[in-house]
Amino acid sequence: MPTFRTFRSAFLYLGLLLVASCQPDKPTRTEQAVPALADTLTLDSTANPMGATDTAAARRNWHRLAKPTSRNAPLVVYRSVRRPPAGLAASPAPGEATLFDIGRKASEYFQIDPTKAAEVRGRSGTVVRLAAGTLVDAAQRAATGPVWVELKECYTPAEMVLTNLTTLTTDNQLLQTGGMVLVKATAAGRPLQVAEGRTMRLEIPAAKGHPLPGMQLYYGQATTPVRWVAAPATTAPPVLETVYTEARPMPAYGNGPADINRLIRYPREALVSQIQGVVFASFVVDESGRVQQPHILRGIGHGCDEEVLRVLRQTSGHWMPGQRNGEFVKVKMVLPIRFSFQPGQLSTDTSRRPLTDAEPAEIAAAPSEEPAEAAPTDRYVFNCAQLGWLNVDRPVSAGTVSLLAATAPDDATTVRLVLPGATPTVVAADALENGYQFSSIPAGRRGVVVGLRYVGGVPYLAWQEVTTGQEALAPLEFEETTLEELERRLERL
Incomplete structure (x- = not known):
């Protein structure tokens, strides 16, 4: 005969069954393969992440160096700030690279002591001389620590075209150039300038060692492309040198x-x-x-x-x-x-x-x-009161001829007219609905219309030789090319 203890055990067992039957069903869990950290580093961007079920083999050779990093290479150290600098929020997002970003003439960099007389020489023959105490900051305080001088030399039409330079003044006057250079100076990451009342000496090699008369110094303005303005007469080269x-x-x-x-x-x-x-x-x-x-x-x-x-x-x-x-x-x-x-x-x-x-x-x-002065015979010499883009030019007589390069204008296309020679002229065109027009150019000049287009990381080139005022241009035809071939083609200018 069942005892009381037997009935109590059966009752407790039945209660447990009832409680278990009342619990909601647990959802079925699907195991997902989560990529390891080393695998996620192979992603090209977070905008297109690796799928959780992607079974493609992950690349694991991203960390292999072709050669050891130089121990003497400069190191940039970034430090965080509690809030962004003023004006940073208003800065536009970086845009897509242009042809000028990758094709422009490379700069040279020189570290100098600003408290001593210094000279830097570019590979193309430019000479910049700075007397002690010439460089100051925005508050006219003389630079005392190490200073980096940047020098970019553009002497050929190819270098000018690929660096997005022209020979037009701010009032659209045509110039023929003996060379353009960029001279900048920085100390501790801050830009420097020439002290008030001081100048730096700039020497520009003349084509074939024969300076031409009437060449003047021009300063570049902050425009794209750079426009030029004549330097004050006080910065003209001295007639006699002591x-x-x-x-x-x-x-x-x-x-x-x-x-x-x-x-x-x-x-x-x-x-x-x-x-x-x-x-x-x-x-x-x-x-x-x-x-x-x-x-x-x-x-x-x-x-x-x-x-x-x-x-x-x-x-x-x-x-x-x-x-x-x-x-x-x-x-x-x-x-x-x-x-x-x-x-x-x-x-x-x-x-x-x-x-x-x-x-x-x-x-x-x-x-x-012999004459007491030692005037240079193979180069132009100027005393410059400011840094930035500097240009040695002389004006070209204004013309009345116009030239239209027919093609659909867009932001990825640039068209230039190059009048080659020992002192070339590079003219920018105005974009119209039906193409690019060059205005007020001299007649009877042999030149080349160069069209550059950069789409999807691929350069395109259009090339037409022309005599101004004697013939009309056929519509520009752009052909796909490479950067190396583009540079070789432009060297023909």
Whole structure:
């Protein structure tokens, strides 16, 4: 007979069954494959994430370097701020890259000490000289720490076209250019400028070493493309340049006289004739260490005079220039070289002395045969009162001819008219409904209409040769190309 304990156990068991039957059904759980962190790093963007059920094999070679990173490479350190800088919210989002972003001429960068006279030389021949204390910040405080100078040189039509430069002034006057350069300076990431009342010296190499008359300095304005305005007359190049006879320090070559001594070779003719004596040579060491106006004041012949001139030409560009008040200056020098005949041995006296009234009369009188100024003969020289884009140009007579390049205008297309030559002209066109029009250009000039288009990362080129005022242009036809081929084609300009 069942006992009370048996009935109680059965009752509790029945209650548990009833409670279990009243619980809601649990949803069926589907296991999803979540990619590992290393796999998610292979995504190109968060806008197109990897699907949870994507079974494609993940790339795992993204971290393999082609070569080790240089330990001397500059490192940019970013620091967070509690709130964005003023005006950042109003800044537009970065747009798609243009052809000019990837095709423009690359810049060179130089680190200088702004408290000392400095000179930077570009690969294409540009020379920029800055006296000590020339660079200041927006509050006219002199820069004291390391300064980075950026230099971009554009001398060919190809470089100008790909850097989105033209030769138009702010009032649409045509120019023919001898070269365009960008000079910028920064300290601790902040832009610098030329101090009020000061200038920097700019040298632009002339085409084939022959400067043209009437060339002026123009400053670039903050427009796209850059437009130009003539620099004030006070920044024109000086007619005469001062040549000093004293400086501190004086110009020097290498580590001293022994370095020049090692370059001298006793001429065979002088050895055979047992000629000896002192050759006095006069020359000017300019601000960049080049030797100018070398000539013999008093010689001994038999090849010794020519040997001294040869050595001076060989050392040109390698002298440490002289300075006055912290600025590089031109200094006239007299170099006596003693040829002492001893078989198998050459003795030289390479003492360097500036030209002074204390020198013998015949030495002091000889330089008067040449002009005192050392005006450059192969380049343009200007004193610039500001940084930025700088241009050496002369105006082109205004024309009355118009030229229409027929094509559908859009934001991805740029059309230029290039009038080539030693001083080329690059003209921008006005976009119309039916194409791009060039206005007020001179007639009878041979030129090339260059159309550039950049769509989906692919460059397109249109090219038509034309004589202005004598023929109409056919509609522009753009052909797909590569950046390398585009640059090679533009070099034909």
